[in-house]
Amino acid sequence: MVRLEARRGRVIIHFYSRKFEWIIEPRYWKNPFIGLIIWLLIPPIILAISQIVPISVLSILSTLIFANILCILAIPLTLQIIGTGRVNFGPHFFAAIGGYTSALLSKNFGFSPLATLPASFAFGSLIALGLSPITIISRGLYFVLITLLLPFILLEIAYWQSEIFGAETGIPGVPMLFDTGNIFQDVILYFYLSLAIALVYLLISDRILRSRYGFMMGVINEDEEVAETYGINTTKIKIPTFTLTSGAMAIAGWFIAHYYGSFTGPAWLYPSFLILILLTTTLGGKGAIYGVVISAYVIATLREITRVAFGELSIVVLFLILLLLLYFLPEGFWGLYRKKRYREYFPTIKIRRG
Amino acid sequence: MLDIRNLKRKFGGIAAVDDVTLRIEKGEIVGLIGPNGAGKTTLINLISGYYYPNEGKIIFNGKDITRERPFVRAKMGISRTFQNPRLIGNMTALMNVLYAIIGKEGEKITLHEAYSEAVYYLDFFGLLKRRDVLANDLPIYEMRLLELARALALKPKLLLIDEAMAGLNPAEAERISALIARIRKEFDLTIVWVEHVLRILMRSVERVVAMHYGKIIADGTPEEVSRDKRVIEAYIGEEI
Numbered sequence: 001m002v003r004l005e006a007r008r009g010r011v012i013i014h015f016y017s018r019k020f021e022w023i024i025e026p027r028y029w030k031n032p033f034i035g036l037i038i039w040l041l042i043p044p045i046i047l048a049i050s051q052i053v054p055i056s057v058l059s060i061l062s063t064l065i066f067a068n069i070l071c072i073l074a075i076p077l078t079l080q081i082i083g084t085g086r087v088n089f090g091p092h093f094f095a096a097i098g099g100y101t102s103a104l105l106s107k108n109f110g111f112s113p114l115a116t117l118p119a120s121f122a123f124g125s126l127i128a129l130g131l132s133p134i135t136i137i138s139r140g141l142y143f144v145l146i147t148l149l150l151p152f153i154l155l156e157i158a159y160w161q162s163e164i165f166g167a168e169t170g171i172p173g174v175p176m177l178f179d180t181g182n183i184f185q186d187v188i189l190y191f192y193l194s195l196a197i198a199l200v201y202l203l204i205s206d207r208i209l210r211s212r213y214g215f216m217m218g219v220i221n222e223d224e225e226v227a228e229t230y231g232i233n234t235t236k237i238k239i240p241t242f243t244l245t246s247g248a249m250a251i252a253g254w255f256i257a258h259y260y261g262s263f264t265g266p267a268w269l270y271p272s273f274l275i276l277i278l279l280t281t282t283l284g285g286k287g288a289i290y291g292v293v294i295s296a297y298v299i300a301t302l303r304e305i306t307r308v309a310f311g312e313l314s315i316v317v318l319f320l321i322l323l324l325l326l327y328f329l330p331e332g333f334w335g336l337y338r339k340k341r342y343r344e345y346f347p348t349i350k351i352r353r354g
Numbered sequence: 355m356l357d358i359r360n361l362k363r364k365f366g367g368i369a370a371v372d373d374v375t376l377r378i379e380k381g382e383i384v385g386l387i388g389p390n391g392a393g394k395t396t397l398i399n400l401i402s403g404y405y406y407p408n409e410g411k412i413i414f415n416g417k418d419i420t421r422e423r424p425f426v427r428a429k430m431g432i433s434r435t436f437q438n439p440r441l442i443g444n445m446t447a448l449m450n451v452l453y454a455i456i457g458k459e460g461e462k463i464t465l466h467e468a469y470s471e472a473v474y475y476l477d478f479f480g481l482l483k484r485r486d487v488l489a490n491d492l493p494i495y496e497m498r499l500l501e502l503a504r505a506l507a508l509k510p511k512l513l514l515i516d517e518a519m520a521g522l523n524p525a526e527a528e529r530i531s532a533l534i535a536r537i538r539k540e541f542d543l544t545i546v547w548v549e550h551v552l553r554i555l556m557r558s559v560e561r562v563v564a565m566h567y568g569k570i571i572a573d574g575t576p577e578e579v580s581r582d583k584r585v586i587e588a589y590i591g592e593e594i
Contacts, residue, residue, distance in 0.1 A: 215456050222442040225404065228424035229434060230457030231508065 039195065039293075043188050059304070061187045065259070067300035068194030069252055074280040074292045075201040076248035079208065082287050083217040083241030084135045085224050090147035092274050094246045096154055096265050097124045098253025103171035103263035104164070113177050113258045117251065124250025128243045135238040139224075151269045158265040170264025177258040190259055197255065198293065201248060205289045217241065221287070272315070276303070279322050285332025294333040298325075355380040355544050356401070356512060361410035363396055370396040371407070372568035378512075383538055383545045385555045385576070388565035389588055394548045395437055397565070398514045401546070402434045403427045414512070428458065433510030437517045437548075439497040443490035447500050450489050451475050454504045475503045479533070495526045499533075506537060513537075515547045519554065527551055531558045556580060564588065 003014040013020040022034075042064060050057045077091045098120035105111040105119055134146050158165040165171065178189040208214050216237050219227040227234050257263040267273075280299055284291030302321055306314040329335060356378040363371040371393045378384055386394050399405045401412060403424035412420045419427055441450050451472040455463065463471075476482045479499040484492065489500060498518055505513060515534065519527040531554045538545055549555040556562065556576040564572040564585045572582040579585055 212456055212460070215453055218445075219442065219453050219457060222445070223440060225424070226440050226442065227457065229402070229428055229508075230454045231425050231428035232457040233423075233425050 035290075036199070039199075040192075043191055058184065058187055061191050063300050063304040064297070065187070065191050065194050066303075067296045068191065068198050069256065070276060070280045070296035070300060071198035071293055072194065072201060072252040072255065073249050073277045074284065074296060075198065075205055075289055076245035077277065077281050078284065078287065078289050078292055079205045079217075080241055080245040081281070082209070082214075082221045083245070084238045085221045086135060086139055086143045087278075088147045088242075088246075089144050089274065089278070090150040091249050091277050092268055093147070093151040093154055094124050094128065094249035095253040095256065096151065096263075096269050097127055098250025099257045099263040099268065100158075100165060100171070100253070100265065101250070102254045102257040103174045106174050106257075107171055113175060113254075116258070117254055120250045120254040121247045124253075125243050125247030128246030129239070131246075132239045132242045135242050136235060151274070155266060155269045158269070165265055168264065168266050170262045170267070171257075172262040174257045174261050174263060176261050194255060194259075197251065202289060202293065209287075209289070213237070218287075275319075279326075283322070283325055283329065283332050285334030288332060288334035291332050291334030298333070355382075355415060356546075357411075357413040358397075358401070359411045359413070361397070361400060361407050361412065363400055363405055363407050369568045371400060374410070374565075374568070374570055376563065376570065376573075378544060378546065380511075380544055381542065382561060383534075383547065383559045385559035385562045386546055386548045386565065387550075387552060387555065387562060387579075387585075388571075391567075392565040392588075393568040394565055395516055396568075398434060398516050398546070398548060401427075401512075402432055402514055428508060431509070431511035432514065433505040433508045433512070434514035435498075435501040435505050435516055435518060437520065439494070439501050441489035441492075441497060441500060441504070444488055446486050446488055447481055447492065447496075448472055448476060448485035450500060451504050451507045454507045458508045471507065475507045478506070479503045494521045495530075498522065498530060502530075502533070502537070506541065510543065512544045512546070515545060515549075517548055517550060519549060519551045527554055531555075534558065 001016065005012040005014065011022045013022070043061065046055075046057055046060050049055060073091050073095055077088060081087055101120040101123045102111075102113070102116035105116050106113070111119065131150075134143060138146055159167045176186070177193065178186045180186055180189070209217070216227065216232045219230060219232060220234055220237055224234055253263070253268075256268065276299060280292055280296045283295035283299065284293075299322065303314075303318055306318040306321070310317045356376075358374055358376040361371055361374045362369060374393075374397060386397065388394050396405065400407055403419075403422060403426070407420060410420070411418060414427070414430060414432065417430070419430065419432075422430075442453065445453070452468055455468045455471050456465075459468070473482065473485070476485055479502060481496060481499055481503060484496060489497065492500060502515075502518065505515075518530050518534065522530065534545065534547065535558060537543060547555065547559060559576060562572070562574065562576050562579040563570055564579055564582070566584070566588040571584045571588060572579045574582075
């Protein structure tokens with residue numbers, strides 16, 4: 001009657017005399033919405049499971065919201081790495097800029113969350129625009145060091161001007177985005193909001209990477225000097241990419257501030273958070289924006305499992321597991337589904353013979 | 355077409371290109387020779403914009419391009435190949451040429467037109483069958499051909515070839531030389547060609563410029579240059 005058949009790279013569902021084929025590799029999905037539907041159905045699935053097995057739905061949803069926050073940071077970071085050819089070690093700096101902007105504006109000037117959203121994007125982009133010459137004057141280790149220093153500078157400022165930034169206590173009293181009175185409902189709404197932001201980033205990044213602009217970004221990522229030989233004005237690509245993607249990362253800070261109802265810089269500015277973002281990007285696969293979503297969910301879940309199971313040792317165990325994943329999956333999660341031939345991150349263009 | 359005036363480029367205390375003045379007319383094919391470290395590649399890098407000179411001027415088609423960035427020069431029609439092929443390794447041969455066309459033309463060309471152009475240039479160099487092979491997986495001869503295809507796809511007026519025959523066997527070198535002659539004829543190009551394989555180069559060019567320690571020591575027809583005493587001295591033990 002109904003029979004499932006697993007073939008290499010695809011699943012065939014036999015339903016009476018009819019046959020439905022589903023190719024596992026998402027490139028070939030006839031309906032890209034399948035992935036989206038799975039993503040959207042996560043909360044109901046967890047709710048259904050909670051009816052059978054006693055699990056804490058709230059803590060699982062909070063973990064998944066953290067995974068979405070990782071996505072919101074790692075997707076623009078991936079795009080930035082492709083478009084500038086440099087690895088930014090300060091994505092959490094831009095998130096903190098967004099977080100502080102939202103928290104300070106709403107606390108001191110009574111801005112609503114809807115007003116702090118464009119403000120944090122604009123301020124994050126502005127700071128990035130001021131910093132963008134580093135994408136021209138530095139590369140390699142120098143760029144890494146410059147971007148790595150930025151969060152530490154902000155951290156020092158947060159401690160130094162503790163009356164403004166609140167140091168370790170943070171800035172409390174930031175209005176929550178959702179306050180329905182039912183915490184369960186709120187968490188679900190937060191999950192869908194963070195998912196929506198990540199999804200918008202995903203779609204925009206996909207469109208950009210498939211455009212001419214994306215073609216040029218790809219060349220810059222491979223070899224900047226060769227890109228110049230092609231007649232590509234690399235500055236004209238690198239600066240907008242760096243500015244806008246950093247602004248997009250600032251929105252993660254906006255979400256954090258309005259989700260927790262406060263923004264505590266030191267909680268997000270330490271390297272342990274940075275490492276999670278970088279691992280999300282790396283384990284996603286080289287230049288694979290869809291892989292980032294998978295790795296964000298794997299990393300956030302592993303983090304929560306190790307925290308519950310290993311207590312104090314959790315960080316050590318988590319990083320050991322992630323180290324092993326890096327070792328065994330050099331091309332990331334996305335690479336698992338890819339044929340060797342399609343190593344490049346843009347689809348090969350087929351040309352008809354004759 | 356290309357007018358280089360008193361060009362000087364120093365690395366530390368050493369002048370890699372020292373007071374070079376050179377004039378290249380439209381349609382010429384000029385061989386640039388000299389022993390290792392003579393400053394040939396530095397001169398190519400100066401013309402294509404990879405280095406900026408300490409002194410002197412570069413004038414291309416009547417415009418001073420001394421301080422222009424490489425992409426501006428590429429748009430003006432200066433294209434080059436590299437001594438060690440610098441292809442985008444994890445993209446296919448077709449993508450390498452296609453990206454060059456899209457990078458150069460920007461919004462002016464549709465993707466469809468760009469594909470057909472890329473296919474044309476690959477076909478010209480006999481690489482059409484290898485279009486889906488990653489550039490890194492190509493043998494050195496085909497890498498050199500792909501570099502030439504990519505440089506030509508940028509529709510240059512001046513083509514700078516930096517050692518197209520390095521690492522090739524004699525038969526392949528002959529084929530490359532024949533191809534360069536064909537390119538020049540069909541695309542109406544001005545070519546500056548740096549080469550170490552003098553036996554083939556001397557047959558293929560009409561004018562040879564010899565460099566030594568950053569200076570031009572001889573400039574003339576291949577026969578004149580090969581008989582020049584200073585050139586023979588520079589290439590001790592090497593027959594010309």
